[in-house]
Amino acid sequence: MEILYLITTGGTIDKVYLERTGSVANLDTKIDRYLCKLRLPGLAIKTAHIMNKDSLEMTAADRERVLRMVERKIQRPAPVVITHGTDTLVETGLLLKRRLHGLKFPVVLTGAMTPLGFEKSDGLQNLTESLLAARLLPPGVYLVIHSQVFPIDHVRKDRKHARFVWTPPLTKGARRKTTLTRRP
Amino acid sequence: MEILYLITTGGTIDKVYLERTGSVANLDTKIDRYLCKLRLPGLAIKTAHIMNKDSLEMTAADRERVLRMVERKIQRPAPVVITHGTDTLVETGLLLKRRLHGLKFPVVLTGAMTPLGFEKSDGLQNLTESLLAARLLPPGVYLVIHSQVFPIDHVRKDRKHARFVWTPPLTKGARRKTTLTRRP
Amino acid sequence: MEILYLITTGGTIDKVYLERTGSVANLDTKIDRYLCKLRLPGLAIKTAHIMNKDSLEMTAADRERVLRMVERKIQRPAPVVITHGTDTLVETGLLLKRRLHGLKFPVVLTGAMTPLGFEKSDGLQNLTESLLAARLLPPGVYLVIHSQVFPIDHVRKDRKHARFVWTPPLTKGARRKTTLTRRP
Amino acid sequence: MEILYLITTGGTIDKVYLERTGSVANLDTKIDRYLCKLRLPGLAIKTAHIMNKDSLEMTAADRERVLRMVERKIQRPAPVVITHGTDTLVETGLLLKRRLHGLKFPVVLTGAMTPLGFEKSDGLQNLTESLLAARLLPPGVYLVIHSQVFPIDHVRKDRKHARFVWTPPLTKGARRKTTLTRRP
Numbered sequence: 001m002e003i004l005y006l007i008t009t010g011g012t013i014d015k016v017y018l019e020r021t022g023s024v025a026n027l028d029t030k031i032d033r034y035l036c037k038l039r040l041p042g043l044a045i046k047t048a049h050i051m052n053k054d055s056l057e058m059t060a061a062d063r064e065r066v067l068r069m070v071e072r073k074i075q076r077p078a079p080v081v082i083t084h085g086t087d088t089l090v091e092t093g094l095l096l097k098r099r100l101h102g103l104k105f106p107v108v109l110t111g112a113m114t115p116l117g118f119e120k121s122d123g124l125q126n127l128t129e130s131l132l133a134a135r136l137l138p139p140g141v142y143l144v145i146h147s148q149v150f151p152i153d154h155v156r157k158d159r160k161h162a163r164f165v166w167t168p169p170l171t172k173g174a175r176r177k178t179t180l181t182r183r184p
Numbered sequence: 185m186e187i188l189y190l191i192t193t194g195g196t197i198d199k200v201y202l203e204r205t206g207s208v209a210n211l212d213t214k215i216d217r218y219l220c221k222l223r224l225p226g227l228a229i230k231t232a233h234i235m236n237k238d239s240l241e242m243t244a245a246d247r248e249r250v251l252r253m254v255e256r257k258i259q260r261p262a263p264v265v266i267t268h269g270t271d272t273l274v275e276t277g278l279l280l281k282r283r284l285h286g287l288k289f290p291v292v293l294t295g296a297m298t299p300l301g302f303e304k305s306d307g308l309q310n311l312t313e314s315l316l317a318a319r320l321l322p323p324g325v326y327l328v329i330h331s332q333v334f335p336i337d338h339v340r341k342d343r344k345h346a347r348f349v350w351t352p353p354l355t356k357g358a359r360r361k362t363t364l365t366r367r368p
Numbered sequence: 369m370e371i372l373y374l375i376t377t378g379g380t381i382d383k384v385y386l387e388r389t390g391s392v393a394n395l396d397t398k399i400d401r402y403l404c405k406l407r408l409p410g411l412a413i414k415t416a417h418i419m420n421k422d423s424l425e426m427t428a429a430d431r432e433r434v435l436r437m438v439e440r441k442i443q444r445p446a447p448v449v450i451t452h453g454t455d456t457l458v459e460t461g462l463l464l465k466r467r468l469h470g471l472k473f474p475v476v477l478t479g480a481m482t483p484l485g486f487e488k489s490d491g492l493q494n495l496t497e498s499l500l501a502a503r504l505l506p507p508g509v510y511l512v513i514h515s516q517v518f519p520i521d522h523v524r525k526d527r528k529h530a531r532f533v534w535t536p537p538l539t540k541g542a543r544r545k546t547t548l549t550r551r552p
Numbered sequence: 553m554e555i556l557y558l559i560t561t562g563g564t565i566d567k568v569y570l571e572r573t574g575s576v577a578n579l580d581t582k583i584d585r586y587l588c589k590l591r592l593p594g595l596a597i598k599t600a601h602i603m604n605k606d607s608l609e610m611t612a613a614d615r616e617r618v619l620r621m622v623e624r625k626i627q628r629p630a631p632v633v634i635t636h637g638t639d640t641l642v643e644t645g646l647l648l649k650r651r652l653h654g655l656k657f658p659v660v661l662t663g664a665m666t667p668l669g670f671e672k673s674d675g676l677q678n679l680t681e682s683l684l685a686a687r688l689l690p691p692g693v694y695l696v697i698h699s700q701v702f703p704i705d706h707v708r709k710d711r712k713h714a715r716f717v718w719t720p721p722l723t724k725g726a727r728r729k730t731t732l733t734r735r736p
Contacts, residue, residue, distance in 0.1 A: 019714040118671030162571040203530040301487030346387040
């Protein structure tokens, strides 16, 4: 069995609808409920649920907790997937990139624009892609979302269009070169 | 926009339930209906639906048609995903591997154990994974299914367990070396 | 709490897709799994799963078993819902009508054209309707399906169009009169 | 074809998730999209979408608009279903009951605790039940929800438990008598 570490921190992907208030919130993780919908023969996912936060509310201390959990897990090296709110996902990712040295496997961050299980959700798509990407990519820290792989220092959220974009923007001829992930 | 060619041939992934007969069959493709559920910014999928066959009924001539369609498409090089019945998917894939030379992008075959839209279907998972893998893998012919990537000449269907397995079987230490796809 | 008896016999509504054979069959009941999706406060459903049959394979003895189970249940009077294959549902219903006397609550038969959980299934719709109808209708034996209520001796299956129709056919002015269920 | 009027006013049943703000709101109606999932042979639904309001924001003038639309529709008599926020649904229903005279068909109000298309939503269940109840019940104004039928002047929302309850509370022996809808 291959091992993969899954660390959940909250974010939109994990939000639920609260009937009493008519609002959405991070109460608990539901990712396990959706992981069960995937067929993952030969893969042993070790899940650690460390917080239930909208990423706009994450503090520097919270990001340190994410870092420490990754460090602890990869003492036994294996790919890591982290689910995270999209608003500050890049910030956490950049911290991981700065502080993790000698990675033997990739660390993939992902999230969603609409919560898992809500109509038109991108949550299960992003989770599916992240699990595969974490097994295919070379060591490094990435955002995987909407069938795209971004090195964490080349991406920013485009809030208006609910997507992530390259930074700096890709010029036409540059695409393949910048996509380090095509030919690692 | 990146281009990706999607060639559909039928197979379980595309089967529908027929109310008059109480059976499932390949009538027409429904993959476009499920592709719409995915967010694929920056990706232009060019779909070619070439046949509606259970892969047990595919003839040598049918496999030649698949080959010719791939050859025609990649005159303008881009990744290719082919949906195919799982029973003879490897056979078609081996033909492609033998006959396609100088590939600049991967050709990914995929399928499903249960049709798209049926409870517990693996169809959308496999489609999601294949689209991403086709953008990440080095040139070659692969089967992508159940969060796994197999070079087409190292896989066989394990019908009893409704999954695909490595051939020859992986010995314990050999895993990472055999997974050519980890570090192409 | 109100009581309602639910008797399951198989039929299309309960069929599953078998990956090994690529066909659909009655293996076990999955109705409980779908009942959980409904909110039924104040209702205690007592389920009895008595057989797993395509209704074309039901024998006279099988129909007697259904009858005996209903008789046994309604010793403590309450509404009854029976899920059944649509091909011989009317036959079983007519037997119940002939043999059950002094009903204090309705007996509602229902089924589906496409199995529960398959795309475009009418199974959960019919189940939802039947549970409500069984609490609203006057005593008698009915088919409830596709937002329609038919007294069991005024309906036949129109296989070609995958629906049930009145027998004798309704003439235009006759509708309200024939729909005994509008104003019991 | 039987006719049924469907009037939509907004409410939780029709809310959507807004990706930019991470909140839910009434933007437009999505009920047509869910009606398509139901099989309704012989039924012609005439839909009028008159407002997009959380029912806590509905004014007296809004309720008058609902009333006038019902009055206009039933000039050609047929059953009416109204989707409405649950918080003031009963208030609107009581207005309809006071002001509509000589009803020839029922007026059924319904709504949902969780929006249509969100995991665990009761929206499609309530819509399915309301369409059937509107064809079965005697003339009058009702709330139909969660497999229950309440005359509009015998029900109140129990916000804490996200359900509706009888008012006055049913005493044990009184149930069947109060449920006017069992034997109209």
